[in-house]
Amino acid sequence: xxxxxxxxxxxxxxxxxxxxxxxxxxxxxxxxxxxxxxxxxxxxxxxxxxxxxxxxxxxxxxxxxxxxxxxxxxxxxxxxxxxxxxxxxxxxxxxxxxxxxxxxxxxxxxxxxxxxxx
Amino acid sequence: xxxxxxxxxxxxxxxxxxxxxxxxxxxxxxxxxxxxxxxxxxxxxxxxxxxxxxxxxxxxxxxxxxxxxxxxxxxxxxxxxxxxxxxxxxxxxxxxxxxxxxxxxxxxxx
Numbered sequence: 001x002x003x004x005x006x007x008x009x010x011x012x013x014x015x016x017x018x019x020x021x022x023x024x025x026x027x028x029x030x031x032x033x034x035x036x037x038x039x040x041x042x043x044x045x046x047x048x049x050x051x052x053x054x055x056x057x058x059x060x061x062x063x064x065x066x067x068x069x070x071x072x073x074x075x076x077x078x079x080x081x082x083x084x085x086x087x088x089x090x091x092x093x094x095x096x097x098x099x100x101x102x103x104x105x106x107x108x109x110x111x112x113x114x115x116x117x118x
Numbered sequence: 119x120x121x122x123x124x125x126x127x128x129x130x131x132x133x134x135x136x137x138x139x140x141x142x143x144x145x146x147x148x149x150x151x152x153x154x155x156x157x158x159x160x161x162x163x164x165x166x167x168x169x170x171x172x173x174x175x176x177x178x179x180x181x182x183x184x185x186x187x188x189x190x191x192x193x194x195x196x197x198x199x200x201x202x203x204x205x206x207x208x209x210x211x212x213x214x215x216x217x218x219x220x221x222x223x224x225x226x227x228x
Contacts, residue, residue: 035217037163044120044222045155045163045206059216095163103169104153104208108162 002026002107004096009112016086016116022079022096022109030054030074033099036081037108038092046092049081050099064090086116122146124207124220130197131228138223140190140207146218150210152190154183157204157222166205167192199227 008020020036035050049060049070058070069082079096093113097105122142130136140152154167165174167183170190180198184191190209194201207220 037217037219044204045157045208045219047208047217047219050217061216062214097163100168103151104165105155105163106165106168106174108164110162 002098004098004107004109006094006096006109006112009094009114011115011117012086013118014087014116017082017084018086018114020081020083020094020096020112020114022081024077024079024096024098027098029072029077033102034072034079035097035099035105036070036079037095037097037105038090038114039095039111040089040092043092045095048094051079052102083114086114088116090114091116120219120221121211121214122207122209122218122220124205124223126221127224127226129226129228130194132197132199134197135193135195136197136225137194138192138205138207138225140192140220142188142190142209142218144188145213146188146209146211147190147207148188149212152183152185152207152209154181154190154192155206155208157206159204163206194225197227201225202227 005023036048067085093111096109098107100106151169155163157163170185171183211218
């Protein structure tokens with residue numbers, strides 16, 4: 001059974017940093033592309049960043065490029081999102097999502113809440 | 119503002135058919151497959167339709183997808199109370215080099 005478990009969310013001040021993790025199990029993690037998708041309060045889903053599987057190229061949404069860094073540790077089956085220079089508009093539930101053959105997201109985690117506020 | 123547009127809401131009575139549109143451009147829906155997700159707030163989003171019309175195993179055949187140029191549609195026939203949720207279309211955008219989601223459509227069962 002595929003499981004994705006996010007952690008690392010919390011309250012952080014504007015300008016601060018936070019590192020999210022996503023522990024994966026139930027599939028060959030190193031072979032699959034992964035993404036982070038977020039949902040701000042009262043808003044829709046927004047793709048944030050993605051990373052390839054075996055060839056770990058990365059992509060970012062324009063709203064986070066230069067501030068967020070996606071990475072993965074295939075030896076620990078874990079996906080990360082390093083978030084720097086956080087802004088109030090980054091407040092959201094952040095979901096980890098597994099990509100199937102770069103075509104769609106077939107599994108999602110339950111999400112972790114990030115709140116950026118002073 | 120999303121580059122892919124959906125109506126904010128749709129509704130129907132039990133048993134009715136509801137259709138949700140998803141309008142994009144030549145850089146996303148016009149050249150890449152559309153996927154649909156069902157989302158209940160506070161839960162993990164669920165893949166509903168992929169590659170325009172394909173249903174993952176376990177998704178009822180009441181849900182169907184279609185394509186027309188730079189637009190896509192999701193139809194829910196035989197609407198049921200458990201279908202009350204938010205529905206999102208998504209596609210890869212070649213210009214933005216990222217996934218774009220529609221703004222979401224909240225389906226209400228009257």
